[in-house]
Every structure is written in C-alpha cells, then in structure tokens.
Amino acid sequence: MNVIVIGSGINGLVSAAELALKGHAVTVLERLDRPGGAVRTEALTLPGFRHDVAAMNLSMFAGSGFHKTHAATLATHGLEFVPVNRPFASVFPGGDYFGVSMDLQETLATIPDPDDQAAWKAGLEAFPGKAGALVSLLSARMTKGGLTKAGWQVLRSQGVEGTLDLLKLLVSSPRNWVEQTFRDPRLHAALATWGLHLDFAPDISGGAIFPFLESFAGQAMGMVIGKGGADTVTRALVKVIESRGGQVRCSAEVTRIDVQAGVVKGVVLAGGESLPADRVIANVAPGLLMRLLSGQTTDRRFDRGMKDFRHAPGTMMIHLALSDLPNWQAGALRKFAYVHIGPTLNDLSRTYQQAMAGLLPDAPVLVVGQPTVFDPSRAPEGQHTLWVQVRCLPAEIRGDAAGQIQGRHWADIKEAYADRVIAQIEQYAPGLAGQVLGRHVVSPLDLEAENPNLVGGDQVCGSHHLSQNFLFRPVRGFADGHTPVKGLFMVGAAVWPGGGTGAGSGFMVAQDLR
Numbered sequence: 001m002n003v004i005v006i007g008s009g010i011n012g013l014v015s016a017a018e019l020a021l022k023g024h025a026v027t028v029l030e031r032l033d034r035p036g037g038a039v040r041t042e043a044l045t046l047p048g049f050r051h052d053v054a055a056m057n058l059s060m061f062a063g064s065g066f067h068k069t070h071a072a073t074l075a076t077h078g079l080e081f082v083p084v085n086r087p088f089a090s091v092f093p094g095g096d097y098f099g100v101s102m103d104l105q106e107t108l109a110t111i112p113d114p115d116d117q118a119a120w121k122a123g124l125e126a127f128p129g130k131a132g133a134l135v136s137l138l139s140a141r142m143t144k145g146g147l148t149k150a151g152w153q154v155l156r157s158q159g160v161e162g163t164l165d166l167l168k169l170l171v172s173s174p175r176n177w178v179e180q181t182f183r184d185p186r187l188h189a190a191l192a193t194w195g196l197h198l199d200f201a202p203d204i205s206g207g208a209i210f211p212f213l214e215s216f217a218g219q220a221m222g223m224v225i226g227k228g229g230a231d232t233v234t235r236a237l238v239k240v241i242e243s244r245g246g247q248v249r250c251s252a253e254v255t256r257i258d259v260q261a262g263v264v265k266g267v268v269l270a271g272g273e274s275l276p277a278d279r280v281i282a283n284v285a286p287g288l289l290m291r292l293l294s295g296q297t298t299d300r301r302f303d304r305g306m307k308d309f310r311h312a313p314g315t316m317m318i319h320l321a322l323s324d325l326p327n328w329q330a331g332a333l334r335k336f337a338y339v340h341i342g343p344t345l346n347d348l349s350r351t352y353q354q355a356m357a358g359l360l361p362d363a364p365v366l367v368v369g370q371p372t373v374f375d376p377s378r379a380p381e382g383q384h385t386l387w388v389q390v391r392c393l394p395a396e397i398r399g400d401a402a403g404q405i406q407g408r409h410w411a412d413i414k415e416a417y418a419d420r421v422i423a424q425i426e427q428y429a430p431g432l433a434g435q436v437l438g439r440h441v442v443s444p445l446d447l448e449a450e451n452p453n454l455v456g457g458d459q460v461c462g463s464h465h466l467s468q469n470f471l472f473r474p475v476r477g478f479a480d481g482h483t484p485v486k487g488l489f490m491v492g493a494a495v496w497p498g499g500g501t502g503a504g505s506g507f508m509v510a511q512d513l514r
C-alpha cells in the first residue's frame with residue numbers, strides 16, 4: 001500500500017513509522033524545512049542553547065501505546081529520555097511553595113495541613129487502580145465496539161460504585177475536584193493549574209481529569225524530558241521511517257487532496273507536483289483539512305462539524321538563555337522541572353476570562369520550565385535555558401486588562417508583554433532580567449504562522465471541553481480518524497484522544513488501516 005502522510009507532527013510521524021514497520025511504502029510531506037511540528041528543539045537564542053520550541057514534557061509519549069510497542073526499535077534509532085524526579089511546583093507570594101517530588105516525604109513537607117497530607121497519601125494509594133481504568137478509557141477507540149470494551153474493562157476493575165465515582169471525576173470541573181479533595185487553597189490553585197495546560201479554567205466541567213492524572217502521576221512516576229531536547233523523539237521517528245525505506249520530505253506543502261468519485265487519489269503540492277496514493281493520512285487541523293478538500297465532502301454533517309470545530313485561547317512562548325537558574329526566593333524551586341505561577345483559583349479564572357474577552361491578562365498563568373536542571377547538555381556549562389509558557393492569551397487583542405499596553409497587534413506588543421511576564425517571574429525570583437543572555441519571544445500568532453494547526457496560538461489544536469472531546473473529537477461518528485472520503489484519514493491533536501505527545505490518533509489510525 002502506498003501511503004502519503006500530510007504533516008510531520010508527532011501523530012503523522014507515528015502513523016508513518018507504524019506503517020513503515022508493517023512494510024508499507026510511506027511518504028511524509030512537511031511544509032516546513034524541518035520535521036516534528038510541535039516536537040522540535042532549536043538554538044532559538046544563542047549558539048549552544050537548545051530550546052524545546054513547544055513540547056518539553058514527554059511523559060505522554062513515554063507512556064504511549066506506540067512507545068510501549070516499539071521502545072527497543074526507537075532506542076536503536078537514538079531515542080533517549082531524561083528522568084525527572086521533581087516534576088512540578090507552584091510558587092506563592094512571600095516565596096512559599098508546594099512541590100511534587102517522587103520522594104513522598106519531600107512532597108508532604110510542602111503540605112502543611114495534616115488532613116491534606118492524609119488526602120494526598122490516600123489519593124496516591126488509589127491512583128494505580130483509578131489511573132489504569134482511566135487510561136483504558138482515554139486510549140479507547142471511540143467506536144461502539146471500542147467504547148463497549150473500555151466500559152466493560154472499567155466496570156470489571158472498578159465495580160459499579162467505582163465506575164460511577166470515575167464518571168463523576170470525568171465530568172467534574174478542576175474546582176470541584178480540588179475543593180472536594182483538599183482544604184488548602186494553595187493546593188487548589190497548584191493542582192487546578194494543570195487544567196490550564198489545556199483550556200480548562202477552574203469551573204469548566206470535564207477539566208478535573210488532567211489535574212488528577214498529572215498530580216498523582218507526577219508523585220508516582222515523575223516526568224520525562226528528551227535527552228538533548230524533545231526532538232530526540234522526532235529524530236528517532238524519522239530514522240525508523242527511513243530505515244524501512246520510507247521518506248520524510250520537508251519544504252513540501254500540500255495544497256490540495258485529490259478526490260475522485262468519493263475516493264482519495266493523492267495530493268497536490270504547492271508548485272503543482274501531483275503525488276498519487278492509495279491512502280492519505282492528514283495530520284492537519286479540521287479547518288485546514290476542509291480547505292485541502294476544497295471545502296466539502298459528500299457528508300454535510302461532517303463538513304458542518306469540521307467547520308464548527310472550536311479552538312482554545314492562545315499561548316505565548318518565551319525562551320531564555322540564562323547565565324544561571326532563576327534565584328527563586330524558595331531556593332528549593334531550582335530543583336523542579338516546572339514551576340507554575342498562578343497563586344489562587346481566582347487568578348486562574350481571571351486569566352481565562354480576560355483571554356476569552358480579548359484582553360491581555362494583567363497577570364497571566366505561567367509555566368516556567370527548567371529543563372537544564374535535569375539535562376545540562378542543552379546549554380553551555382553552568383548556564384541554563386528557561387522555557388516559559390504563558391497561558392491563556394487572546395489571538396485578537398481588544399485591550400489590556402492592566403491598561404498599560406496600547407497596541408492591538410501581537411507583532412507590535414509581544415516584547416512589551418514578555419517584559420510583563422519577566423517582571424511577574426521576578427516577583428518570585430528577583431534579578432531574573434539581569435541573568436538573561438538571550439531571549440526569543442513567540443506570540444500566539446507566531447505559533448500559528450509556523451504551524452497552521454495551532455490556530456490563534458491554540459497549543460492543543462482545539463478545545464478539549466466535553467462537547468468536543470471523546471466521541472465528539474473532532475466530529476461525532478468520525479472520532480476514530482476516518483472521513484467520508486474513502487482512503488482519507490485524519491490524525492493529530494484535533495482527533496481523539498486529543499493533544500499532547502501521546503500520539504494516540506496516529507497509532508490507532510495506522511493500526512486500523514486496511
């Protein structure tokens with residue numbers, strides 16, 4: 001079978017690698033001059049400083065079905081992870097912090113309330129059973145058969161009561177879960193921040209699962225990042241594809257999918273070159289896929305659903321080359337991979353509301369990544385990189401919640417907004433600005449310009465709110481990646497099981513391809 005994959009994001013590469021390993025002829029076409037989509041590492045600031053352009057935390061890939069199946073092959077082709085034993089922390093005014101370390105006593109030492117300590121230990125104890133059931137659901141195919149099988153597995157492992165408890169967790173908001181589990185408002189904010197890695201503000205139903213999983217998985221298993229950079233995954237996947245005779249062609253933008261009588265025939269590249277194919281796998285956002293199909297298929301409901309697909313608010317990335325790690329007032333924070341800044345649940349809610357109203361948040365929620373704590377190979381000796389993710393931001397600016405920035409175009413104001421972010425970090429790590437050797441600011445619109453899947457800088461290619469998740473992602477009836485066009489399939493963050501480096505859609509579609 002001759003298969004073309006449009007786009008070399010992690011799902012495109014995983015589907016291509018799986019098919020190449022099965023002996024199919026595979027060509028991946030990538031519009032940029034380098035592969036990887038959101039999983040790339042580049043010297044964005046100064047020579048010798050390697051920055052993860054987007055994804056830094058590779059735990060989802062490490063725990064994915066694809067990785068579990070092909071770990072040895074990937075390792076042969078150079079895949080290397082670095083384990084992280086202190087995955088995340090949150091900092092609070094006055095230098096106080098809560099931090100999750102794989103050493104349970106170390107975590108408990110940052111939880112002052114004895115009831116909360118007991119709740120953390122109880123949550124950790126119950127975690128393996130609940131996580132197993134959740135993972136079988138989160139990796140299920142969204143078909144009648146897949147759902148029935150997953151439902152049965154959950155019922156068998158959890159019983160009726162446990163299944164209903166799990167269902168409640170599935171539909172809970174982050175605030176529901178954190179307030180019903182812990183007493184300390186600091187813990188509420190610290191754990192609910194994980195919801196904002198997607199687009200779950202504290203009060204949005206369906207947002208509790210990610211905070212639940214990240215909190216206790218962080219405690220039980222830590223995190224992993226890529227050795228030398230997240231692109232260790234991309235480089236290994238490209239090598240697997242090429243070792244089986246497949247090709248990854250960069251600077252090859254697909255402008256049209258050729259469909260005749262409802263059957264895919266191939267693709268057309270910018271410049272006019274036509275490439276025939278028996279199957280086409282599109283690793284592109286729903287709106288983009290419809291454009292490549294000239295706006296319609298034979299299924300009106302599919303077309304409508306794809307056009308109505310909703311994106312989440314944007315993200316800014318600030319990459320810093322530093323002379324030293326930030327001087328956190330709480331010195332222990334120099335040992336954590338992520339430091340979250342978003343001290344109260346109200347801060348999280350306000351950031352989301354301001355972004356949704358088109359306002360630049362006055363004090364956005366920040367994820368401050370310190371990869372060189374665990375992987376010093378990414379910077380010259382003694383120096384560091386900082387990976388700062390700014391959540392959540394509007395793509396179109398209608399105003400500034402702080403009333404200070406006048407511009408309305410990201411190109412004009414991104415540096416000023418990055419200054420606000422640095423000043424915000426300095427409240428907890430004084431002197432940061434003086435440690436900066438190089439800085440690279442990526443606005444939400446820059447993210448989209450580089451990768452059109454990240455519409456408006458939406459880092460997970462589509463809201464994961466309940467109405468657009470599970471069997472509704474991207475459109476009910478098509479969550480398994482098939483389309484109304486025979487031989488055309490879709491993978492990527494917009495397709496169930498959604499965003500992140502888990503590559504679930506890429507693996508499932510490739511496994512099912514006939």
Ligand SMILES: Cc1cc2nc3c(=O)[nH]c(=O)nc-3n(C[C@H](O)[C@H](O)[C@H](O)COP(=O)(O)OP(=O)(O)OC[C@H]3O[C@@H](n4cnc5c(N)ncnc54)[C@H](O)[C@@H]3O)c2cc1C
Nearest residue numbers: 007009010011031037038054055056057254492493500501
């Ligand atoms: C800033 C940021 C930080 C993130 N951090 C994390 C993290 O720490 N951990 C985590 O698990 N996840 C993280 N994510 C999410 C995760 O990285 C993404 O959800 C995932 O990598 C998306 O993969 P994808 O398969 O959808 O493809 P994408 O990464 O969207 O790649 C698609 C590729 O297709 C190409 N393409 C598009 N159109 C065409 C065309 N017409 N012709 C040819 N090529 C085309 C694009 O150029 C791109 O290279 C982050 C995302 C972002 C943006």
